[in-house]
Amino acid sequence: MERKTRLVSLSELQGLSGASDELVDELLKFGLVEAQGGLFDSNCIKVTKSAVLLASHGVEPRHLRQFRTAADREFSLIETIVGNEMRKPEVSARARAAEEAQEISRQCLEIHEALVQRAISQLDR
Numbered sequence: 001m002e003r004k005t006r007l008v009s010l011s012e013l014q015g016l017s018g019a020s021d022e023l024v025d026e027l028l029k030f031g032l033v034e035a036q037g038g039l040f041d042s043n044c045i046k047v048t049k050s051a052v053l054l055a056s057h058g059v060e061p062r063h064l065r066q067f068r069t070a071a072d073r074e075f076s077l078i079e080t081i082v083g084n085e086m087r088k089p090e091v092s093a094r095a096r097a098a099e100e101a102q103e104i105s106r107q108c109l110e111i112h113e114a115l116v117q118r119a120i121s122q123l124d125r
Contacts, residue, residue: 007039017048026061027051031068078104 008016014024027033032051033044040048051061078101079086085097 005042007036007041008045009039010035013040013045013048016045018052019048023051023055023061024048027064030061030065032061032064074105074108077108 010024013019014021019027024033027048028035033040033047035044051059051064054064081104082097082101085093085100088094088097
């Protein structure tokens with residue numbers, strides 16, 4: 001199910017996130033955000049806000065490329081699972097497939113978070 005999101009300009013993106021021109025340029029360069037007709041969606045805002053916070057820890061956009069790669073791989077897995085349903089002409093089939101894709105994504109994120117948290121918990125051992 002497609003959700004309508006408000007698109008924002010570059011200046012609005014920077015105002016909402018506190019990102020510099022240089023940071024946004026780097027995020028664009030590494031494919032972490034993409035403008036749609038010069039406008040950015042809510043996912044771009046989230047990525048940019050996180051990149052600003054991570055920059056304060058010395059994390060540069062080039063370090064974030066691995067997240068783009070992981071996301072592309074995760075999407076490929078999801079698309080493999082729900083792809084046939086998404087291609088059906090029936091709106092109900094596509095809606096079910098979109099819901100299933102969201103659930104698979106949530107579970108993938110749960111696994112990712114648990115694995116990272118497990119590794120972090122071992123830091124002080």
